[in-house]
Amino acid sequence: MLEIKDLVKRYGKFTAVDHLSLSVPEGTIYGFVGPNGAGKTTTMRIMAGLLTATEGSVMIDGIDATKNPKALRERIGYMPDFFGVYDNLKVTEYMDFYAGTYGIPYKERGGMIDNLLEIVDLTHKKEFYVDSLSRGMKQRLCLARSLIHDPSLLILDEPASGLDPRARVEMKEILKQLQSMGKTIVISSHILPELAEMCTQVGIIDHGRLAAAGSVQEIMHRLTQKRVIYVRPAAEMEKMLRILEEQPAVQGLVENTLDAEFDFDGTDEELAGILKRLVLADVPVVAFREKEGNLEEVFMRVTGGESV
Amino acid sequence: MMNPVLRREAVTSLRGWKNFAVLTFYLGVTALGAGMVIYTGMFDNWDFSFDPQIMMVLYVVLAAVQMALITLTVPALTAGSISGERERQTLDLLLVTKMSSFSIVMGKLLASLAFILLLIVGTLPVLSLVFYFGGIKISAVLLMVGFMLMTALMLGSISVFFSCIFKRTVVSIMLVYIIMGVLCLGTILAAVLPLAVRDYNAVNMINLESEYWRIALTLIPNPGVAFFSLVDAQLGSNIVTRELLSMLNSKNSALNWIVENIWMMNMLFDAAVTALFIALSCRAINPVREHRHGGAERKPKKERKKGKKKEAV
Ligand SMILES: Nc1ncnc2c1ncn2[C@@H]1O[C@H](COP(=O)(O)OP(=O)(O)OP(=O)(O)O)[C@@H](O)[C@H]1O
Ligand SMILES: [Mg+2]
Numbered sequence: 001m002l003e004i005k006d007l008v009k010r011y012g013k014f015t016a017v018d019h020l021s022l023s024v025p026e027g028t029i030y031g032f033v034g035p036n037g038a039g040k041t042t043t044m045r046i047m048a049g050l051l052t053a054t055e056g057s058v059m060i061d062g063i064d065a066t067k068n069p070k071a072l073r074e075r076i077g078y079m080p081d082f083f084g085v086y087d088n089l090k091v092t093e094y095m096d097f098y099a100g101t102y103g104i105p106y107k108e109r110g111g112m113i114d115n116l117l118e119i120v121d122l123t124h125k126k127e128f129y130v131d132s133l134s135r136g137m138k139q140r141l142c143l144a145r146s147l148i149h150d151p152s153l154l155i156l157d158e159p160a161s162g163l164d165p166r167a168r169v170e171m172k173e174i175l176k177q178l179q180s181m182g183k184t185i186v187i188s189s190h191i192l193p194e195l196a197e198m199c200t201q202v203g204i205i206d207h208g209r210l211a212a213a214g215s216v217q218e219i220m221h222r223l224t225q226k227r228v229i230y231v232r233p234a235a236e237m238e239k240m241l242r243i244l245e246e247q248p249a250v251q252g253l254v255e256n257t258l259d260a261e262f263d264f265d266g267t268d269e270e271l272a273g274i275l276k277r278l279v280l281a282d283v284p285v286v287a288f289r290e291k292e293g294n295l296e297e298v299f300m301r302v303t304g305g306e307s308v
Numbered sequence: 309m310m311n312p313v314l315r316r317e318a319v320t321s322l323r324g325w326k327n328f329a330v331l332t333f334y335l336g337v338t339a340l341g342a343g344m345v346i347y348t349g350m351f352d353n354w355d356f357s358f359d360p361q362i363m364m365v366l367y368v369v370l371a372a373v374q375m376a377l378i379t380l381t382v383p384a385l386t387a388g389s390i391s392g393e394r395e396r397q398t399l400d401l402l403l404v405t406k407m408s409s410f411s412i413v414m415g416k417l418l419a420s421l422a423f424i425l426l427l428i429v430g431t432l433p434v435l436s437l438v439f440y441f442g443g444i445k446i447s448a449v450l451l452m453v454g455f456m457l458m459t460a461l462m463l464g465s466i467s468v469f470f471s472c473i474f475k476r477t478v479v480s481i482m483l484v485y486i487i488m489g490v491l492c493l494g495t496i497l498a499a500v501l502p503l504a505v506r507d508y509n510a511v512n513m514i515n516l517e518s519e520y521w522r523i524a525l526t527l528i529p530n531p532g533v534a535f536f537s538l539v540d541a542q543l544g545s546n547i548v549t550r551e552l553l554s555m556l557n558s559k560n561s562a563l564n565w566i567v568e569n570i571w572m573m574n575m576l577f578d579a580a581v582t583a584l585f586i587a588l589s590c591r592a593i594n595p596v597r598e599h600r601h602g603g604a605e606r607k608p609k610k611e612r613k614k615g616k617k618k619e620a621v
Binding site: 048049050051052066069070073074076078080082083084085086087088089093097098100101102103105106142145149 | 312313316398402405407596
């Protein structure tokens with residue numbers, strides 16, 4: 001569906017995207033994660049035909065995006081990170097305008113617009129002026145707009161930014177629905193856990209390079225060799241910490257006000273032994289468990305020192 | 309199918325009452341002014357007969373007012389067309405659609421000019437009054453309107469181009485006014501100043517014919533000269549044409565023809581400028597135009613050069 005090969009974008013001497021290669025199979029939701037300035041927007045703008053690559057190629061459905069912008073535009077729906085709306089225009093007129101820019105005949109527009117507004121749940125705002133909509137509604141409207149010519153690939157640059165938790169969930173629902181309609185979706189975000197819930201594949205990008213790619217589980221597995229153990233005593237914190245410090249397999253002990261965490265490098269038996277020691281030493285342990293891999297931490301580790 | 313950009317702007321601008329009010333006000337004032345001139349003209353003569361001269365004056369004044377209106381308002385109306393979309397962050401949304409750069413530029417240009425066109429067309433009935441009371445043919449009135457439209461398009465296309473390349477609308481407006489100053493005053497200075505500076509005898513020494521040509525050609529882009537030359541042609545009046553003819557006093561019939569039809573030359577000039585700046589605007593807003601000149605195709609060019617060198621060796 002989407003194949004990026006050795007994509008390079010330089011602004012003068014600065015390299016924003018540095019030999020980036022990735023491939024997005026048809027029907028997937030591909031998450032594009034990275035810290036600020038990683039090059040997500042730059043890459044997506046190149047995909048959308050709004051920017052030319054310095055080197056490399058972007059193939060969409062076998063079409064070279066940089067060489068055939070016309071064919072490209074029919075196939076992609078693009079939602080930028082920042083966008084504006086026109087004054088004095090109602091929601092239906094807004095949609096009608098963009099339908100016109102794709103050359104959709106007047107007759108077909110009505111039904112189509114109703115459908116799309118239904119998908120993004122804006123039917124009740126049909127006759128409202130677009131500039132009177134809330135941010136989340138504008139975001140959904142922009143999504144509907146990017147769907148107006150029934151593109152097979154959606155490129156969404158941080159569609160969830162600025163949305164409240166509820167709106168984020170709704171956005172996710174909409175995207176899942178679009179996926180079930182057969183669309184391929186590339187979506188960017190700063191937040192890996194947010195994407196992990198809905199993306200089949202993710203690519204972590206940092207300083208213009210692809211730092212890791214694959215399914216969320218794969219990435220987690222590859223990047224978390226250490227086990228992190230969480231302990232919470234009801235009391236006797238000092239005593240517990242003293243015992244833990246004595247254990248050779250315990251590293252990186254972190255003390256919080258009510259609980260503690262440590263990296264554990266040993267067998268299950270050894271771990272059970274530690275718990276036994278704590279209990280025998282009369283430490284009232286209420287919780288002692290292995291922490292699930294933390295996506296946030298993985299993200300921090302992958303995207304290098306500066307952002308931690 | 310109507311250009312979507314134009315259609316959208318039509319929908320939004322017809323919605324408010326402001327544009328409507330301005331239009332009504334302008335047409336009202338024009339009609340009132342014309343009515344007063346005609347009325348007083350009638351009562352000036354004891355037999356209520358009509359002095360055609362007054363109608364001529366009315367025609368020229370009306371046309372001149374519109375001409376001034378166009379040159380003053382078109383830059384302000386058009387200079388924000390593309391930069392406004394950029395500021396509002398809607399330009400990218402437009403560029404990713406299937407609309408070609410040309411349709412976007414034309415849509416924007418026509419939408420910005422639409423209001424001024426409406427004003428011009430709206431005053432057609434008043435201008436036709438002149439026709440009704442005699443004195444001038446309807447075809448002449450239409451030609452005058454056509455001339456104004458051409459001037460508006462020329463200024464508008466320059467303005468749209470600046471709007472494409474400058475982020476700030478103010479910069480574009482300033483530049484278009486500067487260009488207008490050059491067209492209106494600069495050309496006259498350029499035509500006349502060398503004569504004043506040069507020693508009269510020296511002028512006689514150099515090739516007079518080429519000096520005449522220089523003056524005539526320099527004045528072609530001037531909208532004011534062209535306007536009055538058109539008035540002269542239509543009314544047989546003597547505002548610029550005969551002045552120029554006698555000043556140049558050339559025996560060259562081609563040169564004389566150009567001087568007599570300087571308005572026509574001006575319209576051709578405007579058409580060429582319009583086409584040029586529309587083309588430049590299309591280039592300027594097309595985000596992927598670079599690939600023709602750089603990027604992907606740069607390598608083959610270098611290789612070709614190398615190849616040639618090898619052949620030469
Ligand atoms: N027009 C430009 N000229 C020069 N540098 C630019 C330009 N656009 C982007 N950059 C640089 O390219 C780098 C990547 O920017 P980009 O917008 O792609 O990052 P991003 O991953 O989208 O970040 P964010 O999460 O903040 O949106 C940044 O360092 C930025 O400063
Ligand atoms: Mg970004």
